[in-house]
Amino acid sequence: MNAGQKSARRIAAGNGPISRDTVCVSCLHRLTHPSRRNASTGTALAESPSSPTQQPRHPNPPVTTAKAPRKAYQLLASPVLSRPPLLTRDLTSFEKAYYLYQKRLNERLALPFTRYFYYKKGTPGDAEWKRKIKVRKTPARDIGVYAAYGDEGWNDEVLVGDRTAERESVVEALLRDAEGKGIVDEEVVGDKDTEGLVVAGDAKVGEGQRRDLTKVEVERPVERVTEADRANNMRSLSRKMDRTLYLLVKNREGRWRFPQDRVHGRENLHQAAERILVQGFGIDMNTWIVGNHPIGHHQMNYTSGGAPAPRLAKISPNRLVSTSRDRPEYEQEEYGEKVFFMKGRMMTGQADIGKNEYGDSEFRWLVKEEVEEAVTGGYWKSVKDMLAER
Amino acid sequence: MALLQEVTSTFLRRFKAPPASLHRIWASQCRHASTEAVAQETDELEESSFLQGEGPAQQAIERFDPAGVAKRRNRRLPPSRYQFRSPRYYRGPLHPHQPPRPSEPSSREFAPGPFSLPRLEQTYHDTLASDYMVLAYAHLPPGQTAFKKGERLRRWEGDSPYFKNRPLRGPRGGDTLRLLRKPVTFRNVPQLQRVTVHTMSSDAINSGAALHVSGMVLQAITNVRAEAHEVKKSVAGFGVRAGMYLSLTCELKGEDMYHFLSKLVDVVMPKMKDWPGVKGSSGDFSGNIALGLKAEEVALFPEVEVNYDMYPPKLIPGCHIMIHTTATTDQDARLLLTQIGIPFFGKLVH
Numbered sequence: 001m002n003a004g005q006k007s008a009r010r011i012a013a014g015n016g017p018i019s020r021d022t023v024c025v026s027c028l029h030r031l032t033h034p035s036r037r038n039a040s041t042g043t044a045l046a047e048s049p050s051s052p053t054q055q056p057r058h059p060n061p062p063v064t065t066a067k068a069p070r071k072a073y074q075l076l077a078s079p080v081l082s083r084p085p086l087l088t089r090d091l092t093s094f095e096k097a098y099y100l101y102q103k104r105l106n107e108r109l110a111l112p113f114t115r116y117f118y119y120k121k122g123t124p125g126d127a128e129w130k131r132k133i134k135v136r137k138t139p140a141r142d143i144g145v146y147a148a149y150g151d152e153g154w155n156d157e158v159l160v161g162d163r164t165a166e167r168e169s170v171v172e173a174l175l176r177d178a179e180g181k182g183i184v185d186e187e188v189v190g191d192k193d194t195e196g197l198v199v200a201g202d203a204k205v206g207e208g209q210r211r212d213l214t215k216v217e218v219e220r221p222v223e224r225v226t227e228a229d230r231a232n233n234m235r236s237l238s239r240k241m242d243r244t245l246y247l248l249v250k251n252r253e254g255r256w257r258f259p260q261d262r263v264h265g266r267e268n269l270h271q272a273a274e275r276i277l278v279q280g281f282g283i284d285m286n287t288w289i290v291g292n293h294p295i296g297h298h299q300m301n302y303t304s305g306g307a308p309a310p311r312l313a314k315i316s317p318n319r320l321v322s323t324s325r326d327r328p329e330y331e332q333e334e335y336g337e338k339v340f341f342m343k344g345r346m347m348t349g350q351a352d353i354g355k356n357e358y359g360d361s362e363f364r365w366l367v368k369e370e371v372e373e374a375v376t377g378g379y380w381k382s383v384k385d386m387l388a389e390r
Numbered sequence: 391m392a393l394l395q396e397v398t399s400t401f402l403r404r405f406k407a408p409p410a411s412l413h414r415i416w417a418s419q420c421r422h423a424s425t426e427a428v429a430q431e432t433d434e435l436e437e438s439s440f441l442q443g444e445g446p447a448q449q450a451i452e453r454f455d456p457a458g459v460a461k462r463r464n465r466r467l468p469p470s471r472y473q474f475r476s477p478r479y480y481r482g483p484l485h486p487h488q489p490p491r492p493s494e495p496s497s498r499e500f501a502p503g504p505f506s507l508p509r510l511e512q513t514y515h516d517t518l519a520s521d522y523m524v525l526a527y528a529h530l531p532p533g534q535t536a537f538k539k540g541e542r543l544r545r546w547e548g549d550s551p552y553f554k555n556r557p558l559r560g561p562r563g564g565d566t567l568r569l570l571r572k573p574v575t576f577r578n579v580p581q582l583q584r585v586t587v588h589t590m591s592s593d594a595i596n597s598g599a600a601l602h603v604s605g606m607v608l609q610a611i612t613n614v615r616a617e618a619h620e621v622k623k624s625v626a627g628f629g630v631r632a633g634m635y636l637s638l639t640c641e642l643k644g645e646d647m648y649h650f651l652s653k654l655v656d657v658v659m660p661k662m663k664d665w666p667g668v669k670g671s672s673g674d675f676s677g678n679i680a681l682g683l684k685a686e687e688v689a690l691f692p693e694v695e696v697n698y699d700m701y702p703p704k705l706i707p708g709c710h711i712m713i714h715t716t717a718t719t720d721q722d723a724r725l726l727l728t729q730i731g732i733p734f735f736g737k738l739v740h
Contacts, residue, residue: 027531084517088509099505105495106502118697154472155457160445244516291524343524390516 077272078260081247081344096165104156107148113139135182178218234364245365252359256374265323273342282355286347294340298382301336508648526574569718580717589709590637603705610693655731667733677717
C-alpha cells in the first residue's frame with residue numbers, strides 16, 4: 001500500500017522528463033538504474049502490450065539537469081508522539097436525558113423479565129432478587145425507580161433537575177445493587193409501638209429485610225479525574241484520560257516543539273522518528289511509529305531583514321545511524337529547515353529527559369489547546385490540522 | 391379596483407427588504423456592537439418567554455407532581471384522555487390523521503433508540519480511523535499523474551459501423567466485475583457495517599427444544615431476536631427435509647454490533663483455550679471476515695456464563711460470526727479488525 005516498484009514503473013511509463021527537481025532521490029535511482037536481475041526490463045517496458053490510454057512512453061526517460069542551483073534545506077524528522085484517549089468522553093446533558101428516556105421506553109415495550117430463567121426457586125439469589133425488585137420495581141438498575149407495567153407506567157419522563165441520568169447516580173445504584181442493598185433506601189416496616197423497627201414475631205414482615213451482619217465489600221471504580229488532573233502535572237500520562245496527549249519538549253533555544261532531529265545518512269523518516277525517540281527520551285517507552293509517510297510538514301526559511309540568509313551547518317555522523325558513518329563530518333550551506341512530522345502512538349512507559357542527547361531541558365504531555373498556547377504562531381499553523389480534536 | 395391595489399401592494403411588500411429594525415437586530419449580532427445596543431434592539435421585539443430564555447419558576451418546579459395529581463383524582467378519565475393509537479394505514483398527505491415518524495414513541499414502528507455511546511465506536515472515530523488513514527496512504531510524487539488503468543469495460547473495436555454505440559463488454563474470462571478499491575481518504579475509511587451471527591443445530595432435526603435453546607443463547611449474547619430459517623432442499627444424507635427449521639441468524643447493527651464485538655474481543659477471546667486466532671484465509675474478497683466459535687467458547691459470553699446451569703447440557707450451540715465492513719478488499723478488512731484487536735494467524739490470503 002505504499003509507493004514501491006509499481007509507482008516507479010508508472011512514473012517511467014512516461015509522465016514527461018524527470019529530474020532531481022521533480023522526483024525524490026530513491027525514485028530517481030530506481031528509474032535511471034533498471035534492475036540488473038532482469039536484463040530485459042528496459043525493453044520489456046517498451047514492448048508491453050499497448051494500453052488503451054496511448055501515452056508517450058520512454059523506456060529510460062531522459063534525465064535533465066536541474067534548472068537552478070539547488071538550495072539545500074536542513075531535513076528534519078519529528079515524531080508526534082500521542083497517547084490516545086484511555087476513557088470515553090463525558091456525555092452531554094442532552095445525551096444523558098435521551099438515553100434515560102429511551103431506556104424507560106424500552107422497559108415499557110420489552111417483554112417482562114423471566115425471573116425463573118435466571119434464579120432458581122428458593123435459592124438465596126431468588127430471595128435477593130425479590131427484595132430488590134420490590135424497591136426499584138424494574139429489572140434495570142440504571143433508570144431509577146420506575147414500574148413500566150404498573151399503574152404509573154405512563155409517568156416515564158423525569159422532572160426538571162432529576163439526577164437519575166447522571167453518571168454518579170448510575171454508578172451509585174450499581175454499587176448498592178452489588179453490595180446487596182436496594183438502589184434506594186427502602187422504608188422500614190413496623191408500627192408506632194416498635195418505633196418503626198422490625199418486629200420478630202411476624203415472619204412475613206421480617207422476610208427479605210437485610211440484616212447488617214455481613215457486609216459485602218464491593219470495589220469502587222477508579223475515579224475519572226486522577227491525582228495528576230488535580231495537581232495539573234503536565235509531565236504525567238494519567239492526566240486528562242479522555243483526551244489525546246501530545247509529547248512536546250523545550251529545546252535549547254527555549255521553544256516548545258515536538259522532538260525533532262536531522263535525518264542522517266540513508267535512513268528514512270520512519271527510522272529517523274524511532275531513533276529520535278530513543279535518543280531524546282531513553283528506551284523506556286513502548287511506542288509505535290504509524291506508517292512510513294509523514295502526516296504534516298513545516299518549513300522555516302532562514303532570513304535576515306527579509307532577505308534569505310543561509311547558514312553553514314556542520315553535519316557529523318550519528319552513532320545510531322550506520323550509513324551516516326560512511327562520510328566524515330562535512331559542511332553544508334542551508335537555506336532553512338524542513339520538518340516532516342511522523343505519527344507515533346505511545347502504549348506504555350514514560351519519557352526520561354535525563355537521557356536526552358539534543359539539549360532539551362524539559363518535556364510535557366499536552367492536549368491540543370495547550371499545544372496552541374505553548375508553540376509559536378507559524379509552527380501552530382503547520383501543526384494544528386494534524387492533531388486530534390479529542 | 392381599490393381591493394386589487396391593496397392585494398397587489400401586500401403581495402409586493404413581501405418582496406421588499408425586511409423592516410429596518412429587524413435588520414439592525416441581525417447586524418447587532420456582530421461582536422463589535424455593544425451589549426447596550428443589543429438590549430435596545432431586543433426591546434423592540436414582541437415579548438416572548440422563548441426569547442427571555444428563562445425556564446419555569448423554582449416554585450412551579452417544586453409544585454409540579456403529575457403522579458400526585460393522578461393519585462388524588464377520584465373520577466375515572468375517559469379513554470380518549472390517555473389512549474392513543476396512531477393510524478394503521480397511510481391514507482395520503484391530505485388526510486387529517488397522519489402517521490407519526492418511526493422515531494416517535496407513539497408510532498407503531500417505534501423501536502427504542504440507542505441507549506449508550508459504545509466505547510468501541512468512540513475508539514474507532516477518535517483513534518483507529520486516523521491511524522488507518524496514515525497506514526493506507528499511497529504517496530504520489532508531486533507533478534506526476536496517477537497511473538491510468540486500462541478500461542474496465544471493453545469497447546468493441548473494428549470496422550463494423552454497428553460497433554459505435556454498442557454496450558461495452560465485460561472483462562475477459564467472465565462478466566462478473568471485481569470490487570474497485572478506492573483510495574482511502576478521510577471520507578472513505580473502512581468502518582464496521584454489520585455483524586451476522588449464525589448457528590445451525592443438527593439436534594433440531596429430532597428435537598424442537600434444541601432450536602429454542604439456540605435461539606435463547608443467541609438472543610442473550612446479541613440482544614437481538616433471532617430469525618429462524620428453513621431448509622431449502624432435502625438432502626437424505628444429512629437426514630434433512632425441505633421446510634425444516636434448523637438454523638438461526640441475528641443481524642447486528644449500530645450499538646448492538648459495537649457492544650457484541652467489544653465483548654467478543656475483550657471478554658471471550660482472551661478466555662478461549664489454545665486459540666491461535668482467526669484464520670488468515672478467512673475473507674470473501676469483498677471486505678467481510680468470518681470466524682467460528684465452538685460451543686464451549688460461546689459459553690464464555692457473560693450472558694450465558696451467568697446462568698449456565700439453566701441451559702440443558704450440550705445444547706448450547708457453536709456459531710459463525712460474519713463481520714461485514716465497508717472495506718472492499720480482504721487486506722483492508724483485516725487491517726481494520728487487527729486494529730480492533732482480533733488476531734490473525736497463518737498465511738494471509740488476499
